[in-house]
Amino acid sequence: MYRIAKSAIAENIKLIVFGVAAFVLLWNVLLCHRQVELQSSGVVMWWMVLCAMGVVNVCSWQRCARALTDRRAVTRQDFYNFQRWQLLLSAVFVLGCGFRSCFPRADVQRLGLIDTWASSVLVGRCVATAAELCFMAQWALLLRYVGYDVRSRFMVTISWFIVPLIAVAEICSWYAILTTCYLGNVLEESIWTLSASLLLVGCLVVWPRCLAASKPFLLAVLLLGVIYVLFMTTVDIPMYFSRWQADEAMGRNYLSLGQGVQDAWSRRVVTFAWEEWRNEIPWMTLYFSVCVWWSLVLVHVPRWWPCPKHHTSQ
Numbered sequence: 001m002y003r004i005a006k007s008a009i010a011e012n013i014k015l016i017v018f019g020v021a022a023f024v025l026l027w028n029v030l031l032c033h034r035q036v037e038l039q040s041s042g043v044v045m046w047w048m049v050l051c052a053m054g055v056v057n058v059c060s061w062q063r064c065a066r067a068l069t070d071r072r073a074v075t076r077q078d079f080y081n082f083q084r085w086q087l088l089l090s091a092v093f094v095l096g097c098g099f100r101s102c103f104p105r106a107d108v109q110r111l112g113l114i115d116t117w118a119s120s121v122l123v124g125r126c127v128a129t130a131a132e133l134c135f136m137a138q139w140a141l142l143l144r145y146v147g148y149d150v151r152s153r154f155m156v157t158i159s160w161f162i163v164p165l166i167a168v169a170e171i172c173s174w175y176a177i178l179t180t181c182y183l184g185n186v187l188e189e190s191i192w193t194l195s196a197s198l199l200l201v202g203c204l205v206v207w208p209r210c211l212a213a214s215k216p217f218l219l220a221v222l223l224l225g226v227i228y229v230l231f232m233t234t235v236d237i238p239m240y241f242s243r244w245q246a247d248e249a250m251g252r253n254y255l256s257l258g259q260g261v262q263d264a265w266s267r268r269v270v271t272f273a274w275e276e277w278r279n280e281i282p283w284m285t286l287y288f289s290v291c292v293w294w295s296l297v298l299v300h301v302p303r304w305w306p307c308p309k310h311h312t313s314q
Contacts, residue, residue, distance in 0.1 A: 043272045046281055047104065047113060050288055054098035057292045061087075061094045064299050085141060086299040089134040093295045096131025097288045100124060106280050107177040108185070108243075110267045121264040125177055129170045135291065136166040136195070138298045143202060145301065150209040155202045165195050178260025180252075182244035186237060193232040200225045217301070224290070231286075239279060 068083055075083070103119045105112045112119035140159045147155030169191035176184025203222050210218055255263055271277075 042274050043113075043277050046277075046285070050101035050104060050284070053289050053292075054101035057094050057288075057296075058098050060293075060296055061091060064090070064296055068299065082141065082145060082301070083299055086138055086301070089138045089141075090295045090299055092134040093131045093138070094292055096127045096134075097292050099127050100131075101288045104280070104284060106277070107173075107264075108180050108182060109276070110263070110269050111276055111280075112268045112270055113272065115268055115270045119268055119270075120266075121177055121268075122261065123265075125174065125264070129174075132170065133163065133166060135295055136163050138295060139199065142298055142301060143199070146206060147202075150206045152202070152206045152209065154205050158198050158202045162195050162198065165191055169195075177264055178257050179254045180260065180263075181254045182240045182247060185240040186244060189232055189237045189240060193229055193237065196225055196229050196232070200229065224294070231283075236283060 065087055068080075068087055072080055099118075103112065103114060103116075103124060105119055105121055105124050107121050107125060110121055117123060140162050143155050143159035143162065146152070147159060169188045172184045172188040172191065174184075176182060176188065200222060203218055203225070207215070207218060
């Protein structure tokens with residue numbers, strides 16, 4: 001184990017040094033904009049972890065790109081094309097999550113940690129929209145890849161619907177941040193949960209048709225998918241629903257779309273108070289770590305999946 005670790009460090013010493021240097025530089029730049037008196041060391045530590053993960057994830061993507069280039073000569077052209085598209089889509093998601101890790105925000109509340117244009121809810125939501133659509137495009141490519149391999153019309157059909165579903169979820173999210181009405185978030189997260197549930201059903205449908213070598217990867221998708229659906233249905237959706245119910249009970253006046261654009265661009269509530277961030281920390285931490293790692297994993301699917309037949313018709 002020691003020799004393996006030593007070898008891995010020696011092979012990637014430049015990447016490790018670059019990653020550490022990038023994190024130190026990034027953290028010092030961000031600290032130049034911090035408040036003079038921080039209210040919660042817990043939030044600062046969490047922010048530091050997010051920034052470190054962002055740097056690590058970008059470095060990991062660079063390693064994936066280098067590995068793909070190194071294997072190009074011995075990789076089938078159809079495999080390489082699949083991996084190249086996955087790598088490009090992953091780049092948008094990894095960089096988007098890295099940006100959001102450095103400038104975390106809570107959209108409807110307009111919370112942020114730095115008073116700068118980069119912390120604007122409008123900017124952050126644009127970055128998130130592009131990143132999330134690319135992430136789901138990765139899953140759509142995978143579903144089509146698997147569907148053609150095992151001759152599953154159901155899986156191929158899901159691959160065509162999953163990105164449009166998330167596009168609708170993004171519209172709901174935009175409605176929520178512009179009007180400050182949490183009902184949009186409830187609908188958004190419900191659509192994400194529906195999309196994940198369709199993915200799980202598709203995996204169960206193709207399970208009997210898959211070769212034994214494919215099933216460990218498929219099992220990992222199933223296990224994490226179930227955890228995700230449980231988290232969304234027991235934590236995330238109820239949280240937004242309760243916020244919407246509380247606003248309705250108080251008779252809150254929501255913003256118009258025009259008012260929301262101006263408000264989302266200009267209003268930033270800079271705070272390090274743990275109470276303000278405690279409900280955002282769990283999902284942000286999981287999102288900017290586990291989801292990014294899955295995005296990187298999807299680049300390497302052909303290494304764990306037997307040669308697909310790539311049928312052109314079902």
